[in-house]
Amino acid sequence: MRRFGPRFGLSATRKRTYDAYMRSEGWFERRKAWAERELKRRSGRAIQCVVCDKQWTLRDDLHHLDYDNLKAERHEDLVPVHRGCHDGIHEILDSLGLRRFMPARLANEVAIERMRASIGI
Numbered sequence: 001m002r003r004f005g006p007r008f009g010l011s012a013t014r015k016r017t018y019d020a021y022m023r024s025e026g027w028f029e030r031r032k033a034w035a036e037r038e039l040k041r042r043s044g045r046a047i048q049c050v051v052c053d054k055q056w057t058l059r060d061d062l063h064h065l066d067y068d069n070l071k072a073e074r075h076e077d078l079v080p081v082h083r084g085c086h087d088g089i090h091e092i093l094d095s096l097g098l099r100r101f102m103p104a105r106l107a108n109e110v111a112i113e114r115m116r117a118s119i120g121i
């Protein structure tokens with residue numbers, strides 16, 4: 001489902017694991033469970049993309065803030081994004097090589113802030 005995988009500091013084996021997981025029933029179910037829990041947390045208010053603040057649905061993507069818990073993600077490891085917004089995050093992470101010199105979560109914070117700034121939020 002995702003075109004992008006982890007690029008930095010992960011072995012080819014781990015990249016294959018990630019790619020297979022993104023296409024799996026397990027990930028499909030994880031996304032559903034994530035959305036249900038998030039809606040409960042928000043008392044039924046719509047889920048919003050962390051980049052553009054517009055409404056997110058299960059047809060959209062979930063981005064991993066880090067891959068430490070791959071296949072056993074905590075709720076907080078995932079953030080809702082639209083496909084285009086998601087691509088933008090990965091482009092920034094890759095082009096700046098952010099993950100090479102900062103922890104994944106910090107790199108993601110920077111990338112998400114940059115994306116938001118680029119669309120005037």
Ligand SMILES: [Zn+2]
Pocket residue numbers: 049050051052053054081082085
């Ligand atoms: Zn968005």
Ligand SMILES: [Zn+2]
Pocket residue numbers: 004062063064086090
């Ligand atoms: Zn992602």
